[in-house]
Amino acid sequence: MMECLGSAPAASTATVLENRQVGPGCYRMCLENDYIARCTLPGQFVHVRIPGSSLDPLLRRPFSVCLVEPSNGAFLVLYQVVGRGTKMLSALRPGDRLDVLGPLGRGFEMPRAGAGGGGDDGSGGDSGNSIGRGSGAVRVALVAGGLGIAPLIMLSHALFRSGVGFVFVVGARSGELLAGLDLLPRAPGRDAVLSGRSASPEPAGPEIVQGAHVPPNGCDTATDDAGPRYEVQVVTEDGSMGRRGLVTDALRDVLRGGDIACAYACGPAGMLREVARMGETFRVPVQVSLEERMACGLGACLGCAVKAREATARSGRTAYLRVCADGPVFWVEEVDLDGIG
Numbered sequence: 001m002m003e004c005l006g007s008a009p010a011a012s013t014a015t016v017l018e019n020r021q022v023g024p025g026c027y028r029m030c031l032e033n034d035y036i037a038r039c040t041l042p043g044q045f046v047h048v049r050i051p052g053s054s055l056d057p058l059l060r061r062p063f064s065v066c067l068v069e070p071s072n073g074a075f076l077v078l079y080q081v082v083g084r085g086t087k088m089l090s091a092l093r094p095g096d097r098l099d100v101l102g103p104l105g106r107g108f109e110m111p112r113a114g115a116g117g118g119g120d121d122g123s124g125g126d127s128g129n130s131i132g133r134g135s136g137a138v139r140v141a142l143v144a145g146g147l148g149i150a151p152l153i154m155l156s157h158a159l160f161r162s163g164v165g166f167v168f169v170v171g172a173r174s175g176e177l178l179a180g181l182d183l184l185p186r187a188p189g190r191d192a193v194l195s196g197r198s199a200s201p202e203p204a205g206p207e208i209v210q211g212a213h214v215p216p217n218g219c220d221t222a223t224d225d226a227g228p229r230y231e232v233q234v235v236t237e238d239g240s241m242g243r244r245g246l247v248t249d250a251l252r253d254v255l256r257g258g259d260i261a262c263a264y265a266c267g268p269a270g271m272l273r274e275v276a277r278m279g280e281t282f283r284v285p286v287q288v289s290l291e292e293r294m295a296c297g298l299g300a301c302l303g304c305a306v307k308a309r310e311a312t313a314r315s316g317r318t319a320y321l322r323v324c325a326d327g328p329v330f331w332v333e334e335v336d337l338d339g340i341g
């Protein structure tokens with residue numbers, strides 16, 4: 001069995017186990033690749049060569065790893081058809097094989113248990129994202145716009161296994177565009193999603209008081225103090241599911257509660273900018289996962305460079321970070337979010 005190589009990329013083949021439409025233009029593809037299933041950390045991505053594109057060597061496309069099942073050697077990608085590459089992907093059938101690079105990039109930094117908490121001074125304490133005893137910051141917020149939910153699903157499983165409570169705020173233009181809610185920890189029927197194989201049971205964990213169902217009012221709250229649990233808040237712009245409005249409207253209310261140690265966000269650039277502003281206002285450290293266009297995916301071509309905020313301020317010269325190698329996850333202080341999207 002090949003050892004995990006950290007951030008060093010491994011090129012390999014993945015076999016399609018399932019590729020199924022789950023919404024308008026939205027697909028869920030389950031792939032078999034033992035290395036990626038074992039070695040991917042939440043927030044990392046795979047760079048997939050689109051088959052049938054031999055005349056277009058640049059046709060690799062990045063996708064977040066949404067879920068892994070190491071015991072089955074399977075991993076899941078949730079994707080939206082937006083152009084040529086994703087259209088070709090959607091035509092793949094079980095048994096087809098893909099050339100995949102990964103896992104790539106720097107994923108989410110997990111919250112750490114400790115006495116620091118978010119810190120009254122907004123510094124986030126020493127670690128920036130600690131869950132503090134006595135600090136009032138007892139859970140974290142996950143904020144997803146559209147298919148930005150993909151990397152956050154894997155993060156939600158890691159948090160759940162670590163016993164960290166969280167609120168997952170999920171938004172889309174309308175209810176039919178919401179995807180992936182059934183992939184949250186212990187969601188009904190989740191065992192069947194990885195290719196119809198019997199998935200290994202969720203590790204014995206603390207009881208979830210509120211599960212990943214979508215409550216009619218789009219907001220669900222935990223009701224007792226027994227162990228970590230999570231809640232899901234659904235927001236749609238047209239009000240067809242959950243609360244009507246923007247995902248950031250719901251996030252604002254969550255942050256007003258004062259018990260959020262840090263926030264993790266993935267979605268459209270405008271949403272990320274607003275989440276960053278809110279983090280500053282409420283003194284909550286924020287990590288964002290960026291989805292810039294990529295070429296090599298390996299840190300070599302600078303095709304995905306974004307302006308670095310802290311490094312530019314420090315050196316007085318414009319500095320850049322590579323989304324593929326330095327990210328795709330960044331603390332908001334690290335990057336100039338005005339320059340993305």
Ligand SMILES: Cc1cc2nc3c(=O)[nH]c(=O)nc-3n(C[C@H](O)[C@H](O)[C@H](O)COP(=O)(O)OP(=O)(O)OC[C@H]3O[C@@H](n4cnc5c(N)ncnc54)[C@H](O)[C@@H]3O)c2cc1C
Binds near residue numbers: 062079081085087
């Ligand atoms: C780290 C990372 C993780 C990603 N994870 C996912 C995921 O889990 N699910 C998912 O559906 N997509 C994800 N994306 C975006 C995905 O890579 C693009 O949608 C895909 O490459 C489009 O390929 P295409 O050939 O179909 O589109 P193209 O024909 O190349 O482009 C079609 C249209 O989509 C736009 N577009 C292409 N790439 C991007 C992009 N990266 N961001 C914004 N707009 C783009 C183009 O500007 C154009 O308007 C991720 C991107 C990155 C960088």
Ligand code: FES
Binds near residue numbers: 294298304325
């Ligand atoms: S895509 Fe080449 S450096 Fe990031």
